[in-house]
Amino acid sequence: MTSSVTDPDLLSGFPFPFPEDTYRYSTNVEPARTVVATAAGGWGGAVVDIDSEYRHELATREAVLAADPTRHAVLGHMVQASWDAMFTLMRELADTYPQSMSLTEQHDGSWVWCNDLLGIRAHFVYGDESSLGCEPLRYIGSQVQEDIALLDQRAGSLYVDAGLITFAADWSFGFDVGMSFLEIHGPVPRVRADGVITRAHEFLMRLQPHEPYRRTNWTLTIGRRLDVSTELYPQWGPDRDTICTVDDDDFARLVHLRVEVQHLIRLPDSGAVMFLIRTYMLPLSALAQVESWRMRAAQVFAELPADMAEYKGIIKYRDRAAQWLRDHGSAAAADHSE
Ligand code: HEM
Numbered sequence: 001m002t003s004s005v006t007d008p009d010l011l012s013g014f015p016f017p018f019p020e021d022t023y024r025y026s027t028n029v030e031p032a033r034t035v036v037a038t039a040a041g042g043w044g045g046a047v048v049d050i051d052s053e054y055r056h057e058l059a060t061r062e063a064v065l066a067a068d069p070t071r072h073a074v075l076g077h078m079v080q081a082s083w084d085a086m087f088t089l090m091r092e093l094a095d096t097y098p099q100s101m102s103l104t105e106q107h108d109g110s111w112v113w114c115n116d117l118l119g120i121r122a123h124f125v126y127g128d129e130s131s132l133g134c135e136p137l138r139y140i141g142s143q144v145q146e147d148i149a150l151l152d153q154r155a156g157s158l159y160v161d162a163g164l165i166t167f168a169a170d171w172s173f174g175f176d177v178g179m180s181f182l183e184i185h186g187p188v189p190r191v192r193a194d195g196v197i198t199r200a201h202e203f204l205m206r207l208q209p210h211e212p213y214r215r216t217n218w219t220l221t222i223g224r225r226l227d228v229s230t231e232l233y234p235q236w237g238p239d240r241d242t243i244c245t246v247d248d249d250d251f252a253r254l255v256h257l258r259v260e261v262q263h264l265i266r267l268p269d270s271g272a273v274m275f276l277i278r279t280y281m282l283p284l285s286a287l288a289q290v291e292s293w294r295m296r297a298a299q300v301f302a303e304l305p306a307d308m309a310e311y312k313g314i315i316k317y318r319d320r321a322a323q324w325l326r327d328h329g330s331a332a333a334a335d336h337s338e
Pocket of ligand 1: 026151170171176184185187191196200215217218312
């Protein structure tokens with residue numbers, strides 16, 4: 001089990017995901033780029049988000065890809081979508097971080113991409129992989145913290161036909177690639193009967209370029225391990241038992257609320273849908289510093305129906321998480337209360 005680290009921006013920028021004391025699945029989409037004020041700060045002003053974990057997460061992604069190349073795949077008909085995704089992300093980065101990123105067109109129609117955070121200055125021709133030096137999704141995936149999936153829309157359905165996913169929360173990109181949106185959501189309890197996934201599918205098929213949307217999803221995770229993919233289950237799965245045996249201090253340091261901010265973007269040139277997954281993790285010990293978060297998260301964890309807790313893999317320790325939060329209001333928390 002890896003330990004917890006909490007830089008100040010990881011608390012102030014944390015996308016606390018619970019607007020109510022109970023949580024159920026819903027087609028919870030909203031327009032992107034709207035800033036959400038929280039009890040600790042705020043989040044959501046940009047589609048791509050760079051924080052103090054930038055270099056660490058990029059290094060982690062490189063290590064995951066080196067160990068398992070199946071985390072990156074671009075099916076033959078998705079080459080145009082991959083370029084489209086890279087270019088869209090470069091534009092987002094340049095708009096959001098103009099001091100350190102830029103994308104400039106040259107007189108001959110070629111492009112110069114600069115990412116000063118990583119010391120990158122690249123001259124490339126759109127559509128010419130040799131000028132970039134590697135596959136475009138792989139190229140931009142080494143410069144954003146987001147995981148990236150690309151969905152092809154054909155014959156009234158969406159198919160996950162490309163992606164660079166190294167931080168999957170209990171699923172396998174290598175297994176899912178080529179599957180339809182509806183097939184992929186097959187294991188999720190409730191959502192078929194509730195119509196959540198059918199509505200999401202209809203929504204995604206109508207998505208328009210330049211009108212990005214977003215949603216959040218959450219679970220609990222142990223330690224700050226980003227790669228909790230199905231492939232590595234033997235490495236992290238046993239933590240779900242071990243965590244039940246540690247003392248209270250270790251429990252609060254190790255158990256993290258793991259939130260995904262997911263962006264849904266229609267790419268303008270290829271017509272593919274880009275799905276970005278940005279993962280944030282905050283240990284219970286830090287969550288408890290914000291009084292309204294402490295109380296709200298305790299309510300949600302305790303009330304979550306068993307089938308959802310089972311699916312999320314948190315059934316063995318969610319009650320203890322709720323109880324720990326209830327027991328650990330502190331004077332320091334008053335500084336942050338709403
Ligand atoms: C899981 C909804 C878009 C891939 C889930 C879950 C929900 C959900 C409710 C269960 C999460 C949990 O309990 O932790 C939605 C909605 C979407 C959306 C409402 C759009 C509005 C997408 C897209 C992809 C995707 C575009 C493309 C890759 C997945 C995967 C899982 C998942 C791989 C895990 C499934 C498993 O257990 O194997 N989604 N989703 N979702 N979603 Fe989505």
